[in-house]
Amino acid sequence: MNARILVVDDDPAIAEMIGIILRGEEYDPLFAADGKAAIDTFRGERPDLVLLDLMLPGMSGLEVCRTMRGESGVPIIMLTAKGEPTDVVHGLESGADDYVVKPFNPKELVARIRARLRPSLPDTTERIQIGDLEIDVAGHEVRRGDERVNLTPLEFQLLLALAAKPQQVFTREMLLEQVWGYHYKADTRLVNVHVQRLRAKVEHDPDNPRIVTTVRGVGYRAGAVT
Amino acid sequence: MQWDWRVWRDRLVHVWRGSLRVRTIVLTVLLSALAVTVIGVVISSSVRANLFDSRRDQVIAESGRAAEQAQRIFTTAAELGDGTDVQATADSALATVQRSTTARYTALLRVPAQDVPRVIDDQASRDFQPGYASTELRATVIASDGTDVAWQSVAVDSEDGLDPGITTGSILDTISAGRYQLYLVYDLSDVQQTLDFVQSTLAFGGFALVALFGGVAYLVVRLVVGPVRVAADASEKLASGQLEERLPVRGEDELATLARSFNGMADSLQRQIRQLADLSRVQQRFVSDVSHELRTPLTTIRLAGDVLYDQREDFPPTTARTAELLHTQIERFEAMLADLLEMSRYDAGAVQLETDPTNLVRLVEESIIAVEPLAEERGSEVRLVAPGGYFEADVDARRIRRILQNLLGNAIDHGEAKPIVVYVDSDERAVAIAVRDYGVGMSPADVERVFDRFWRADPSRQRTTGGTGLGLAISLEDAAVHGGELAVWSQQGEGSCFRLTLPRRRGDELGGVSPLALPPDAEVAA
Numbered sequence: 035m036n037a038r039i040l041v042v043d044d045d046p047a048i049a050e051m052i053g054i055i056l057r058g059e060e061y062d063p064l065f066a067a068d069g070k071a072a073i074d075t076f077r078g079e080r081p082d083l084v085l086l087d088l089m090l091p092g093m094s095g096l097e098v099c100r101t102m103r104g105e106s107g108v109p110i111i112m113l114t115a116k117g118e119p120t121d122v123v124h125g126l127e128s129g130a131d132d133y134v135v136k137p138f139n140p141k142e143l144v145a146r147i148r149a150r151l152r153p154s155l156p157d158t159t160e161r162i163q164i165g166d167l168e169i170d171v172a173g174h175e176v177r178r179g180d181e182r183v184n185l186t187p188l189e190f191q192l193l194l195a196l197a198a199k200p201q202q203v204f205t206r207e208m209l210l211e212q213v214w215g216y217h218y219k220a221d222t223r224l225v226n227v228h229v230q231r232l233r234a235k236v237e238h239d240p241d242n243p244r245i246v247t248t249v250r251g252v253g254y255r256a257g258a259v260t
Numbered sequence: 261m262q263w264d265w266r267v268w269r270d271r272l273v274h275v276w277r278g279s280l281r282v283r284t285i286v287l288t289v290l291l292s293a294l295a296v297t298v299i300g301v302v303i304s305s306s307v308r309a310n311l312f313d314s315r316r317d318q319v320i321a322e323s324g325r326a327a328e329q330a331q332r333i334f335t336t337a338a339e340l341g342d343g344t345d346v347q348a349t350a351d352s353a354l355a356t357v358q359r360s361t362t363a364r365y366t367a368l369l370r371v372p373a374q375d376v377p378r379v380i381d382d383q384a385s386r387d388f389q390p391g392y393a394s395t396e397l398r399a400t401v402i403a404s405d406g407t408d409v410a411w412q413s414v415a416v417d418s419e420d421g422l423d424p425g426i427t428t429g430s431i432l433d434t435i436s437a438g439r440y441q442l443y444l445v446y447d448l449s450d451v452q453q454t455l456d457f458v459q460s461t462l463a464f465g466g467f468a469l470v471a472l473f474g475g476v477a478y479l480v481v482r483l484v485v486g487p488v489r490v491a492a493d494a495s496e497k498l499a500s501g502q503l504e505e506r507l508p509v510r511g512e513d514e515l516a517t518l519a520r521s522f523n524g525m526a527d528s529l530q531r532q533i534r535q536l537a538d539l540s541r542v543q544q545r546f547v548s549d550v551s552h553e554l555r556t557p558l559t560t561i562r563l564a565g566d567v568l569y570d571q572r573e574d575f576p577p578t579t580a581r582t583a584e585l586l587h588t589q590i591e592r593f594e595a596m597l598a599d600l601l602e603m604s605r606y607d608a609g610a611v612q613l614e615t616d617p618t619n620l621v622r623l624v625e626e627s628i629i630a631v632e633p634l635a636e637e638r639g640s641e642v643r644l645v646a647p648g649g650y651f652e653a654d655v656d657a658r659r660i661r662r663i664l665q666n667l668l669g670n671a672i673d674h675g676e677a678k679p680i681v682v683y684v685d686s687d688e689r690a691v692a693i694a695v696r697d698y699g700v701g702m703s704p705a706d707v708e709r710v711f712d713r714f715w716r717a718d719p720s721r722q723r724t725t726g727g728t729g730l731g732l733a734i735s736l737e738d739a740a741v742h743g744g745e746l747a748v749w750s751q752q753g754e755g756s757c758f759r760l761t762l763p764r765r766r767g768d769e770l771g772g773v774s775p776l777a778l779p780p781d782a783e784v785a786a
C-alpha cells in the first residue's frame with residue numbers, strides 16, 4: 035500500500051500542486067486547509083507523514099504541530115517561509131522533524147519525505163546497551179529496565195546512530211547526513227534541537243547528560259566523555 | 261615657572277570663555293569697584309578740603325584775637341607811662357597769647373633792621389623751629405600792618421613723624437621797643453584723624469558695596485543663566501534623540517517665553533520624526549508584505565515549472581524550450597525576491613546574527629570551490645593567497661559566505677577571463693579577505709555608486725550570476741552587522757579589489773585599519 039501523506043496548507047493551489055507531485059511519486063495525498071481539519075484528518079486517517087504549513091488560519095501551525103506530536107511520533111515536515119529564522123526553531127521545538135523552505139523544488143521535497151519515510155538504520159539486529167538504556171533495534175524500542183522510553187522514529191534513529199558506534203564522535207554534519215539524509219550543508223539547528231528533545235526523554239538529568247554527551251567544538255557522542 | 265604661568269593663563273581664559281556666569285560676575289565686580297573708588301576719592305578729597313578750610317579759618321580767627329589781646333596789653337602799658345618794664349609786658353602778652361590759643365608753639369621775633377633799641381629778647385617755645393615760619397611768610401608778616409593775619413601750611417614734628425600744621429603770623433607793635441612778629445604754630449593732627457576716620461569708613465563702605473554688587477550680580481545671573489543652562493541641557497538631550505524632553509514653563513516672563521517656544525519646537529520635531537518613522541515603517545511593511553504575498557504563488561509556480569522542466573524531454577522542442585526558459589526565469593525571480601526580502605529585513609532592523617566559531621580560510625576555500633564551475637566556464641582561474649586567518653573567528657558563516665559568493669561572482673563576471681586572486685590575512689585585531697580581479701574595473705564615478713541599491717554599471721552587459729544590483733548593498737549590510745567594513749578599490753582597465761575586514765572579537769572597533777592593503781597585490785603580481 036502506498037504511504038499516505040497529509041498536506042496541510044491553506045493555499046489550494048500549492049496543496050493541489052504538491053498533490054500532483056506526491057501522486058507522481060506514488061504517494062497518496064490527503065488534504066486539510068486549516069488547523070482543525072488537519073487535526074481531524076490526522077486522527078481519522080492516521081497518515082504516515084504530515085507536511086505542515088506553519089502559517090495557517092485559525093489554529094497556528096505550531097499548535098497543530100504540538101497537538102500531533104503529543105498524540106504520535108508520525109514524521110512531521112514543516113513548510114516554512116524563508117527568512118524567519120526563529121520560526122524554524124519554534125517549529126522544531128514544537129516537534130517537527132524537518133523543514134522545507136518555500137519556495138522549494140519538487141526534488142527537494144521528495145528527498146525530505148523519503149528520508150523520513152524510509153529511515154536508514156544501521157543493519158544490526160542485536161540489542162545495544164548504552165548507559166542504563168537498552169535499544170532493541172529490530173523492535174524499534176528503547177527500554178530503561180522494564181520501562182519503555184517513548185521516542186519518535188527520528189529520535190530513535192538519532193539515538194541509534196550514536197549508540198551504534200559509541201567510540202565515535204559525530205559532527206553535526208555527519209548526523210545531518212545519517213539521520214536527516216542531507217548530502218550538503220544544512221541547518222545544524224536541526225541537530226541541536228533534536229538532541230535537546232532526545233535528552234529530555236532519555237537523560238536522568240538533561241542539564242548534566244550522560245547518554246548523549248557533547249564534545250565541545252566537535253559534536254556529540256554516546257556515553258561518557260573520556 | 262614660565263610653563264606654570266601659561267597653564268594658569270590658559271585655565272583662566274578657558275573659565276572666562278566658558279562661563280557666562282563668571283564673566284558677568286567678574287565684570288560687575290570690577291566695574292562697580294572702579295565706580296566706588298572714583299566716588300570715594302572725590303568724597304574724601306572734598307571732605308579733606310572742607311575740614312582743612314574750616315580749621316584754617318578757625319585758626320586764623322583765633323590768632324587774630326590772640327594778637328589783638330597782646331597788642332592791647334602793649335598799648336595799655338605804653339599809655340600808663342615809661343615806668344613799666346617792657347620785658348615784663350612782653351612776657352605777660354605772650355602768656356596771654358599762649359593761654360588764649362590752642363597753638364602748640366609760639367614765637368615772638370623782633371622785626372629786623374629797626375632803629376629803636378632792643379629791649380625785648382626774641383622768645384619762642386622750646387621746640388619751635390625756624391623753618392616753621394618760612395622766609396616768604398616772614399616777609400609777608402613784616403610787610404603787613406597790625407590787623408592782618410598771614411598763614412602757611414607746615415609739617416610739624418611730633419613723636420610719630422610729621423603732622424600737618426598751620427603757622428599763622430601777625431605783627432605786634434610794642435610802641436616803645438619797636439615791632440615784633442608773632443608766630444603761632446597749630447597742629448592739625450586732629451583734622452588728619454578725622455580725615456583718616458572718614459576715609460576708612462568710606463573704604464569699608466566701598467568694599468561692602470562692591471561685595472553687595474557682586475552678590476546681586478550672582479543672584480541675577482543665577483536667575484537668568486540657570487534657566488538658560490537648563491534649556492541648553494534640554495536641547496542637547498533632544499538632539500541626542502530623547503524626544504520626550506521638555507522645559508518647565510513658569511510665570512509669564514521672557515524665560516517662560518523661551519521655555520514655551522522651546523517646547524513648541526520640540527513638539528513639532530517629535531511629531532515630524534514620528535511621522536517619518538511611521539512612513540518608513542509603513543513602507544518597510546509594504547515591501548515585506550508584498551514579498552511575503554508573492555511567495556505563496558511563487559511556490560506553486562516554482563513547483564509547476566519544475567515539474568514541466570523535469571518532463572521537458574517528452575515535449576515537442578518549442579514546448580521543451582519554453583519549459584527551460586520558464587525554469588531559469590523562475591529561479592532568477594526567486595533570487596531577486598530573496599534579495600529584496602533580505603534588504604527589507606535589514607531596513608526593518610530585524611536582523612539577528614547567528615555566530616559560530618568559523619575558520620575563515622576554510623570558508624574562503626569552500627566558497628572558491630562553489631564558484632569553480634562558473635569560473636572555469638568563463639575561463640578565469642581563482643587563486644588563494646592566505647598568509648593568515650587560520651583561526652576560529654566568531655562570525656555568521658551564512659552571511660560571510662553570501663558576501664564571498666557575491667564578490668567572487670562579480671569578479672568572475674567582470675574579470676575578463678583573467679586570473680582572480682583571493683587574499684586572507686589577519687593581525688591581532690582583525691581578519692581581512694580581499695577579492696582582486698584584473699578585469700574591466702570601474703571609473704571613479706562608478707566606484708562611488710557601487711554599493712547603491714539596484715545600481716549596475718552597465719545593465720546590458722552579459723551576466724551569468726544574479727543581476728539585481730542588490731548584491732553589494734546586501735554585502736555591505738552583512739559586513740556592517742559584524743562590525744566590519746567592506747571597502748573597494750578599482751581602476752578602469754586595471755581591475756577591481758573588494759576588501760572585507762572583520763574584527764576578531766565581536767564588538768571591537770576597527771578604526772579603519774585592515775591587515776590587508778587595498779589592493780593587496782604589491783608582492784604577488786598576476
Ligand SMILES: Nc1ncnc2c1ncn2[C@@H]1O[C@H](COP(=O)(O)OP(=O)(O)OP(=O)(O)O)[C@@H](O)[C@H]1O
Nearest residue numbers: 670671674701716717726727728729730731732756
Ligand atoms: N569586480 C568588479 N569589477 C567591475 N565592476 C563591478 C565589480 N563588482 C561589481 N561591479 C559593478 O557593481 C555593480 C553592482 O554589483 P552588485 O554585486 O551589487 O550587483 P550585481 O552583481 O549586478 O547583482 P547581484 O545582486 O546579483 O549581485 C555591478 O553590476 C557591476 O557593474
Ligand SMILES: [Mg+2]
Nearest residue numbers: 666670731732
Ligand atoms: Mg553581484
